[in-house]
Amino acid sequence: MSERERTTMEAVQSEAPAPDAEALVEVGDIDRLRPHARPLQERPIIDRSGRPLLSIEHVTQAIEGHSIFEDVSFEVWPGEIFGIMGMSGSGKTTLLRVLIGLDKPTEGHILFHGEDITELDEDGLNRVRRSMGMCFQYSALFDSMTVAENVAFSWRNRTDVTPDAKAARVAQLLDMVEMAGTEDRMPADLSGGMRKRVSIARALMEEPELVLYDEPSSGLDPVMSCNITGLIKKVSTDTGSTAVIVSHDVPNLLGICDRMLMLHDQRVQFLGTPDDMRASEIPIVYHFVHGLGTGEMTEHCSLQTGVGTDVG
Ligand SMILES: Nc1ncnc2c1ncn2[C@@H]1O[C@H](COP(=O)(O)OP(=O)(O)O)[C@@H](O)[C@H]1O
Ligand SMILES: [Mg+2]
Numbered sequence: 271m272s273e274r275e276r277t278t279m280e281a282v283q284s285e286a287p288a289p290d291a292e293a294l295v296e297v298g299d300i301d302r303l304r305p306h307a308r309p310l311q312e313r314p315i316i317d318r319s320g321r322p323l324l325s326i327e328h329v330t331q332a333i334e335g336h337s338i339f340e341d342v343s344f345e346v347w348p349g350e351i352f353g354i355m356g357m358s359g360s361g362k363t364t365l366l367r368v369l370i371g372l373d374k375p376t377e378g379h380i381l382f383h384g385e386d387i388t389e390l391d392e393d394g395l396n397r398v399r400r401s402m403g404m405c406f407q408y409s410a411l412f413d414s415m416t417v418a419e420n421v422a423f424s425w426r427n428r429t430d431v432t433p434d435a436k437a438a439r440v441a442q443l444l445d446m447v448e449m450a451g452t453e454d455r456m457p458a459d460l461s462g463g464m465r466k467r468v469s470i471a472r473a474l475m476e477e478p479e480l481v482l483y484d485e486p487s488s489g490l491d492p493v494m495s496c497n498i499t500g501l502i503k504k505v506s507t508d509t510g511s512t513a514v515i516v517s518h519d520v521p522n523l524l525g526i527c528d529r530m531l532m533l534h535d536q537r538v539q540f541l542g543t544p545d546d547m548r549a550s551e552i553p554i555v556y557h558f559v560h561g562l563g564t565g566e567m568t569e570h571c572s573l574q575t576g577v578g579t580d581v582g
Pocket of ligand 1: 333334338357358359360361362365
């Protein structure tokens with residue numbers, strides 16, 4: 271992991287708050303450790319009855335005077351799986367960094383539960399980020415730590431949790447990502463897909479309301495990409511969490527997202543459902559969907575991940 275990735279990891283996977291002066295948390299009580307816990311449920315119906323979970327309002331980002339994107343606006347609703355698509359270099363990762371407050375936008379506002387995070391100081395951002403889990407491109411695991419230590423990274427300094435309770439939480443998450451029993455393995459011994467699964471488990475450690483994935487299928491073969499995107503849908507269902515997925519992997523995103531946007535030429539070129547996107551005649555959208563995302567793999571992923579079951 272590079273120094274920049276490590277710093278980012280530590281900023282995003284900020285430590286849990288100091289515990290109350292209560293008894294040690296033991297195995298049977300691990301749900302108490304999940305500050306944003308909601309009951310496990312079926313695939314949540316997107317909840318548009320209240321406020322959006324995330325509102326991006328006219329956000330512009332320029333780096334060193336160079337415009338990356340301009341006037342980007344969209345909302346993400348609780349329970350939604352939202353995709354951000356675009357070609358390499360279109361600004362997807364930059365947008366993700368802005369969404370979680372790692373970078374401040376040049377203009378515009380980002381509201382999380384209605385609170386403007388562009389106005390927050392570092393303490394405020396750490397508080398908000400505890401409701402967010404981040405799954406980095408290329409997994410960004412710590413190579414010197416075991417799988418269990420990587421997953422439990424945000425709990426590394428907790429003294430209010432018994433080792434058994436921590437182990438139980440890790441086991442629960444590894445089971446969820448279909449990696450049960452791999453606690454003691456080292457990242458170097460894992461395949462790319464397995465590393466990705468571990469990084470998803472790590473992002474879920476604090477039971478975040480919102481999980482952000484940066485290119486979850488990068489570096490994976492098409493079958494593994496399809497498996498990982500299917501897994502993202504499954505964990506979103508299992509945990510009732512909302513997901514924002516950044517990717518250039520069109521067929522897979524079309525298969526799992528409720529809505530998606532496409533960034534190109536510094537602008538949002540498209541915002542809508544997968545069906546709207548497939549039917550779009552906007553030239554760049556058409557090219558992206560039909561030029562890069564056709565063939566057997568699309569069919570295969572469609573069957574596995576339920577293309578067309580749009581609920582947005
Ligand atoms: N820290 C930075 N300094 C300078 N330019 C940057 C920085 N981060 C991103 N960029 C530029 O912003 C553009 C978008 O990058 P990025 O968000 O990584 O795109 P994507 O994730 O869509 O591939 C690229 O042209 C990239 O070179
Ligand atoms: Mg990127």
